[in-house]
Amino acid sequence: MLWLPRYGSSHGPRLLGASISNSVGWPSLLTSQRLAYYAEGMHRLIALFAIFVLLLAACGNDDAEPSAESDPTATVAAEEPEPATTPAPVDDSTSDDEPVEEEPEPDPVEEEPELDPVEEETELDPEPTGEPLERPEPVDFSNPAFSSADKLTTAGLGSMFFGMTPDEASQALPTLWTGGPEDGTPRCYLLAPANGPAGVVLTIYNSSIERVDITNPSITTRSGASVGSTEAQLHELFGARLVVSPYADGSGNSIQYVPVDETDIDYRVVFETDGATVTSMRAGRLPAVAPAEPCT
Numbered sequence: 001m002l003w004l005p006r007y008g009s010s011h012g013p014r015l016l017g018a019s020i021s022n023s024v025g026w027p028s029l030l031t032s033q034r035l036a037y038y039a040e041g042m043h044r045l046i047a048l049f050a051i052f053v054l055l056l057a058a059c060g061n062d063d064a065e066p067s068a069e070s071d072p073t074a075t076v077a078a079e080e081p082e083p084a085t086t087p088a089p090v091d092d093s094t095s096d097d098e099p100v101e102e103e104p105e106p107d108p109v110e111e112e113p114e115l116d117p118v119e120e121e122t123e124l125d126p127e128p129t130g131e132p133l134e135r136p137e138p139v140d141f142s143n144p145a146f147s148s149a150d151k152l153t154t155a156g157l158g159s160m161f162f163g164m165t166p167d168e169a170s171q172a173l174p175t176l177w178t179g180g181p182e183d184g185t186p187r188c189y190l191l192a193p194a195n196g197p198a199g200v201v202l203t204i205y206n207s208s209i210e211r212v213d214i215t216n217p218s219i220t221t222r223s224g225a226s227v228g229s230t231e232a233q234l235h236e237l238f239g240a241r242l243v244v245s246p247y248a249d250g251s252g253n254s255i256q257y258v259p260v261d262e263t264d265i266d267y268r269v270v271f272e273t274d275g276a277t278v279t280s281m282r283a284g285r286l287p288a289v290a291p292a293e294p295c296t
Helices: 031-064 072-079 166-172 231-241
Strands: 003-005 013-015 177-179 188-193 200-205 208-214 242-246 253-257 267-273 278-285
Touching (some): 166 200
Antiparallel strands (some): 003 013, 177 188, 200 208, 242 253, 253 267, 267 278
């Protein structure tokens, strides 16, 4: 309900909801005056509504937060903020401005060069001891390297054995060698003793003595077989240990003595015949001893 002043009345405002038609003087009001009354009433209504809203807002704030007057500690807290904590100083002793001292790497150990062995000086004139010095006997090359006393076996001839080097055999006999490797045959070549006898030839294969060929009748086997022996004598001496291989042209036989000992299984003594008697013989290790001609 809105109270408005009654036009031309001294009794104060009148309720707008009352019957205007019965009011005195209302019909006689001009239209502009009526609008003025309405505007004044609306202003009052708006003012009342604003007061009502402010009252509601004030009531809400009282319920939510205590006032500054009722809580003095809040005011003090607001007026006096807590002092800001100052961070502790940081130790910049290991900053980038100061270089970090690195541990020095150990110097490489220099290896001491090996010293050449010092050759001891040989005393040219040794102090006399009162005893005469023994002089080595000179080698007598006037005697043949092999004689009838040296026997042909599956292991070698006399003091020369298969598997020796020429130098080793030269010292064992003693002798000097004639012959040597030829062009195109560096792995296999023939040697003969310089001091004889004739009819003894050594085959060197891969730097070792592998075979000896005998045509000298003075050289014999331990059983007495030699150049000039008959095939019948060979069979009497060696029996079943002989293996006979006839020549393809029928001119003779190749007769091998095969040892029965396992340690000598790779060794042979071979007799070449003309079908009746021995014309040459040889001994050595396989495979060098197998062919009729050496180095073939």
